[in-house]
Amino acid sequence: xxxxxxxxxGGNGARFGAxxxxxxxDGERLIDRVVNVARDACDDITLVLPAGIAWDxxxxxxxxxxxxxxxxxTRRGAVAIPAHDDLLIWGPSHPLAQGSLIHELRRVRAxxxxxxxxxxxxxxxxxxxxxxxxxxxxxxxxxxxxxYPYVVRRSTFQRGLETADAFREELEVIEAAGxxxxxxxxxxTNIHITTPADxxxxxxxx
Numbered sequence: 001x002x003x004x005x006x007x008x009x010g011g012n013g014a015r016f017g018a019x020x021x022x023x024x025x026d027g028e029r030l031i032d033r034v035v036n037v038a039r040d041a042c043d044d045i046t047l048v049l050p051a052g053i054a055w056d057x058x059x060x061x062x063x064x065x066x067x068x069x070x071x072x073x074t075r076r077g078a079v080a081i082p083a084h085d086d087l088l089i090w091g092p093s094h095p096l097a098q099g100s101l102i103h104e105l106r107r108v109r110a111x112x113x114x115x116x117x118x119x120x121x122x123x124x125x126x127x128x129x130x131x132x133x134x135x136x137x138x139x140x141x142x143x144x145x146x147x148y149p150y151v152v153r154r155s156t157f158q159r160g161l162e163t164a165d166a167f168r169e170e171l172e173v174i175e176a177a178g179x180x181x182x183x184x185x186x187x188x189t190n191i192h193i194t195t196p197a198d199x200x201x202x203x204x205x206x
Contacts, residue, residue, distance in 0.1 A: 001085035003106065003151070004044040007034055008091040010066020010073040012050060015194055019050065021092040023199060026206040030092035030193065032057045041102040042088055048077040071167050078161060087157055089170045090149035096202060097149055097190050105151040108184055115156040115179030116171060119186025120144035146171065147186040153179070 009021040009031050016023075021031040031047075035058045038045055045060040055063055064080050066073035074089075081087070086109070088102060101119060109117035123140045130136075152174060160177030167173055174181060189205045191198060 002043045003086040003088055004081045004084040005038040005042040005088040006077045007047045010048040010050050025095055025202055030095040033095045034092050037099050041099045046077050046081050048073045084154055087152050087154050088149050093193050094148035094190055108182055109151050112182045114182040116152040116174045116181045118150050118183050119147040120183045121186050147190050
């Protein structure tokens with residue numbers, strides 16, 4: 001089966017304080033790391049960038065200008081991709097993922113005939129809900145954090161885009177299509193870069 005990569009790098013980095021996709025990790029921009037790994041694992045790459053950015057990184061098959069929201073950018077990128085069996089959905093927020101993870105996600109999705117394969121990590125910290133001064137400990141049994149990248153069945157994802165309106169994460173599109181999701185344990189090193197402190201931690205993991 002063929003697989004196309006949809007790399008979502010159209011954000012403005014509001015939480016990070018800058019466009020984090022262009023920050024450097026071990027001497028290489030986050031976005032370049034992701035493109036290079038995807039190139040080795042995928043047949044086709046579509047890269048979504050913010051408006052006004054001239055691409056000067058590794059070769060990709062096509063560039064797409066992102067929209068006003070994450071959902072808009074995802075839709076624009078998905079429409080531009082030619083026909084493939086699977087989609088790899090990824091972004092520079094998880095720059096330490098390796099090609100071996102992508103191959104395992106593809107294998108597991110196909111083996112279970114699932115609509116998506118996702119790496120997850122169990123939540124081990126105590127979690128509290130805090131709202132208007134109230135504090136309540138929340139149960140975490142069975143709860144997990146979800147990592148990028150995902151591997152999804154292209155046809156299911158396209159069907160979900162027809163019914164999903166606003167969404168924050170691409171897995172909501174799979175849910176909108178009534179698709180099935182299989183999970184694997186994601187690497188502990190595949191951390192989410194949200195703040196400059198996370199980038200410092202990632203440097204130590206390289």
